[in-house]
Amino acid sequence: MARRRTASAPRAGQGSWWAGLPGIAYLIALVLAPLVIIVIFSFLSRAKLGVGVKWEFTIQPYVELFYSESLSGERSFDPTYLQIFFNSVLYSLITALVCLALSIPIALWIATRPPKWRTLLVFLVTIPFWTSLLIRTYAFVIILNDNGPINGALTGLGILAEPLPMLYTPFATIVGLVYSFLPFMILPIYASAERFDFRLAEAAYDLGATKAKVLRRIVLPAVRPGIIAGLILVFIPALGSYLAPELLGGGKTSMIANVIAAQFGASRNWPFGAALSVMVLVLVMVALVIFAVVARRSSRRGANQSLESLL
């Protein structure tokens, strides 16, 4: 069991807090510093030549989020980036909800198997998480393309005369996102369900509640922390996804990450890319706050536990 301890006088042999110092220093240099740099860059001017920034304060990158400038220098409202933000949030929400719908049955099903099976089944859910995201996304390039297995089967069986274009659509992006992050939803819900005493559900059932009612009134409230943790764990990485929209959306369904990548690549507008990143961080924080308010404390525990159950 987890042993809860607060810092007290060091006891022999248990090490000391300074054992963590090298790690903390490293993380400050390579996690905190990059975030700080991003915020700083977002208030600087773009370099005239090559990569990087010019050290001159401006809020221009944030203005560019909403306005575009014509060659004559006229500023006009431009919803392009707002639209991309909106799409990203929308796709991520849909992804989270689809994952939720798929995960509740499988998580509860696993939780009601005999204990020795559960470990194996959970392991089977985690394996895809540990394989390369690039390869998992590429799998859908194969599956969804015009002469891929799905279209092959549909045209081969005479259901369709022409292949149905699925690749390079928002649908493909969302399928890829669901596939990428599904384990993040199943695991926390399972972690909650595993601790739930199913005899309570049995009791309600014996007392005459229908299965649907038992599910809605007893089981789902019990796994609520897992559901909320799962929504966070899917929504946030989906929001920052680069690969699924890049390889499956085919440029037509750019999400924020693709626009950011373009600013640090061909467009060479680092300050604007930095401003977009800051907006992503703000969105992530807003999402975390919303979830935290909805969940109070329960889901943070759920999120931690599910991360640990992953390992």
Added chain:
Amino acid sequence: MRTPRGTGTSLKNFPLFGPIAAVVFAFLYIPLVFVVGYSFNSNRVVTVWKGFSLEWYADVLTNDDIQRAVMNSLRVASISTVLSVLFATGLAIGLLRMARAGRTFAWSLIMAPLVIPEIVFAIGTLALFVQIRFPLGVDAITLAHTAFCIPFALLPIRARLRTVDLSIYEAAADLGANEWTIFRRITLPLLAPGIVAGALLAFIISLDDFIVSYFLAGAGGTTLPVYIFGMIRNAITPGVNALSTLLLLVSVVIVTISYIIARRKR
């Protein structure tokens, strides 16, 4: 949704949950099966099956660029594994003895790479390295990977540390062992399974990473996933599948070993 009752007396099975679970498992694995299956296709067009062949494996295994990418990936993954395990072991021990505020701060830093979208982390690190004029390439990638491998290395070590019976330290101290002896002779052996499991997880997380490597690769730092991405963008052949299959195989074998080690003797 109303369900008529009376079928079965036990609640063990909500109607449809079993079949849906089966469909979800199929959804999790069938895409990978296609990746593997088409790697044996003798046709150039991945999804048009012509016949069984191992030629794509021979093709990719003898390609010089791919060999270089594999060497880069192995180098990055090994070094960042060693570094992240060292930091994570220190953090696991240190976290237990930290004051509450320090622990919260350290924990947020450790977990941040898991919460921050990877693209933001990638371009932030890129901006940092360009600013301090640290050259892009394998070393830059290694440093960045080390940071986000730390949480993966840390969790199994921490889980292991929690199972340690504290009285064993006191016994050792009472018998006259000094701090260093206790660490070497007691803490380290007890943590060993956690450390090995954490190292294996860190290794695959680094090996499989694409986005951070992509932005930090510079001219000579192409890792295997970055190379595969280029292949997907340029010309998809079953060669992509063959390489992917090999990478999948490595990941699955390593995670299975890690899992077995972490569960043993709990």
